[in-house]
Amino acid sequence: MDASTRAWIQGALIRAARQQLLVRYSDFHALFGDADSLRRRFELLEQVVHELADPAEADYGALMANAQGLPGPEFFRRYRVLRADEYETIVGGNAYARPRLTQRTAIAVKERHHVYLHASRHWSIRPDLRAWTLELPVSPDRRAGGP
Template sequence: MNMNRTRDIAAMLLRAAKRKRLVTYQELHALFGRDEPLQSRYRALENAARSLSDCASLDYGCLMSLDNGLPGDDFFNRFRHGRPREYEKVMGFGSAGRSMTKKRLIADAERLRVFEHASQIAASGRVANTLRPYATSKCT
């Protein structure tokens, strides 16, 4: 895995968070060559999100946006595994997770937390030291 690419994705997510904007999956995929497998791209995205914050408490991956404005299943899977109580509170116990309205509630709340986190980083001047070492465990 190209660590520079992971750092580029993390920087892109942090820039977007500071500007309170979203990142399209097209922007993410533009960082990769055509031959790069999707699995590798999404692993780099997860590593980038993890380098900015522990995904179990705050997931920068929520800033990713499909055409419908929601992050992809990768975010919702991490959220469901990392914060099962919070997920069930919104989606309902045993939910298949298909409700776009409920997904939007989760994504919007997480995006507000990420925007606040990024503004605290900017206000403290810790931007250069923001990226955490890559943890060995996944965000899931």
């Protein structure tokens, strides 16, 4: 796996968080083509999730979506450990019970809200900074050697 693959995953998760969208697993897997094992792919995803934020604060893995619109089992395992009280409240007090679809949906929605808030604080585009384009000339005071 190269740096561009890691960058694509980071960028996709950040964009999804800023726009309050999801990243489909089908798009994630298409990025790899026939390369790399599933284990390697999910190891990379796990690394990226931890690089973007401490999952105890905001788990960017919640933005991944399968055909049902839910993140995979790796997310629910982290959530059960890192947000044990919330998990038990949602699933009815039994931390070892497999949550029903409605409960998994509630867990995903709750964590996605944490991620969207995190992204608004850490990954937002600052409106006071204009992106450079060919149409936006560099001002004279910003040129090399200028005051």
